[in-house]
Structure formats: C-alpha cells, structure tokens
Amino acid sequence: MIRECMHIIGEGIASPEAVDDVVKYSLGRRWSLVGPVASADLGGLDIFEKLTTYLYQDLANGTGEDPLLKQKVDANELGLKTGRGFFDWEGDAGKQIVADRDKALLELLKKDQEQ
Numbered sequence: 001m002i003r004e005c006m007h008i009i010g011e012g013i014a015s016p017e018a019v020d021d022v023v024k025y026s027l028g029r030r031w032s033l034v035g036p037v038a039s040a041d042l043g044g045l046d047i048f049e050k051l052t053t054y055l056y057q058d059l060a061n062g063t064g065e066d067p068l069l070k071q072k073v074d075a076n077e078l079g080l081k082t083g084r085g086f087f088d089w090e091g092d093a094g095k096q097i098v099a100d101r102d103k104a105l106l107e108l109l110k111k112d113q114e115q
Contacts, residue, residue, distance in 0.1 A: 001036050002048055003056055003066065009037070009086075010068040016086035033101045037086050041079030042098060049073045 005019045014022070020035025031039070040048045049069040056066065072078070072085060079085030080094040 002040055003052070005037050006066050006068045030105070033104050034097065038097070041085035041087055041089065042094060043079070044081050045069055045072050045078045045085050 001023070005023075008014050008019055009016055016037045020037050023031050023035045024033070034042065049065060049072075052066040052069055053064065056064065076082055077084045079087075080089045080098075083090045
C-alpha cells in the first residue's frame with residue numbers, strides 16, 4: 001500500500017493529504033482512523049524506507065529503495081519522531097492523533113469482544 005501511495009505522491013497525481021483521505025474513507029477500521037502515509041510518519045519514515053530496500057522487489061517490477069522515502073529520510077524528515085515528514089507534527093498534534101487512534105481502536109476491540 002505504501003509503495004502505491006509513494007508512487008501516486010511522487011508522480012504528482014495526488015497530495016499526501018488526498019491519498020490519506022481516499023484510503024481513510026474507503027478501507028477497514030485501522031486506516032479509517034489514520035491513513036497509510038500518516039501511519040508511516042507516525043511509525044517513522046526511516047523504518048519504512050528500510051523496508052523498501054528488500055520488500056519492494058517482491059511487490060513490483062522496480063527494485064531498491066523508494067526515492068520519495070529516501071528523500072524524506074535524507075532530509076531527516078522522519079515523521080512524528082522529528083516533527084516533520086509528509087505532514088507537520090510539531091507540537092502536540094501527533095501525540096493527540098496517536099492517543100485518539102489508540103482510544104478508538106481499543107473501543108472497537110472491546111465491542112468485538114462483546115459480540
């Protein structure tokens with residue numbers, strides 16, 4: 001999923017915000033709370049960039065690391081951990097999103113157990 005998102009953003013087809021909106025409003029529970037690009041920012045773009053060095057070759061015809069992720073990592077724009085990635089995480093914005101996401105996921109898990 002992140003490969004396709006990076007391609008769409010890198011080609012100028014859609015902005016990071018637009019990609020996240022499409023995924024949040026069309027996929028399952030987890031991504032309806034936080035999209036894949038923000039999720040990568042929150043998890044750390046350096047982690048996702050490392051995954052691309054071996055995983056992409058199994059998922060697509062292209063091999064090697066993702067150039068858009070590499071550009072962000074080289075600029076030390078690692079997401080939440082550095083305050084900037086594809087989104088601006090300065091201040092408490094990222095912490096609040098993580099808290100809201102975790103709370104919503106826990107509520108959904110509790111509902112699942114009640115059924």
